[in-house]
Amino acid sequence: IKLCNLSDIEDGNSAAFTVDIDGKTNMVLAVRNGDRVVVYLNSCPHTGAPLDLSAGKFLNGDKSYIICSTHGALFKIKDGYCISGPCRSSSLEAVPVTIKNGKILIL
Numbered sequence: 001i002k003l004c005n006l007s008d009i010e011d012g013n014s015a016a017f018t019v020d021i022d023g024k025t026n027m028v029l030a031v032r033n034g035d036r037v038v039v040y041l042n043s044c045p046h047t048g049a050p051l052d053l054s055a056g057k058f059l060n061g062d063k064s065y066i067i068c069s070t071h072g073a074l075f076k077i078k079d080g081y082c083i084s085g086p087c088r089s090s091s092l093e094a095v096p097v098t099i100k101n102g103k104i105l106i107l
Contacts, residue, residue, distance in 0.1 A: 068087075073088075
């Protein structure tokens with residue numbers, strides 16, 4: 001399943017998408033760092049609420065963490081692990097992806 005083109009996400013930034021995975025519509029977030037992209041379900045492990053600070057924006061001020069707009073929880077970009085907030089020690093649910101010919105594909 002094609003999520004988007006790599007060039008659709010500005011390097012060092014995030015984006016939001018809606019995609020069908022296994023017949024179910026899911027909101028996901030993607031964060032790009034060079035040629036690497038991580039994708040997670042857009043759902044806080046604490047409340048299930050979407051994480052967006054504003055449409056498609058998921059990163060804190062210095063873009064070092066994913067931040068939850070509801071309680072300010074901070075998640076490591078590389079693995080979705082929560083380091084601060086009410087869901088500390090929980091993790092975002094990863095969506096496996098690969099990049100092929102400049103396209104981000106959900107596995």
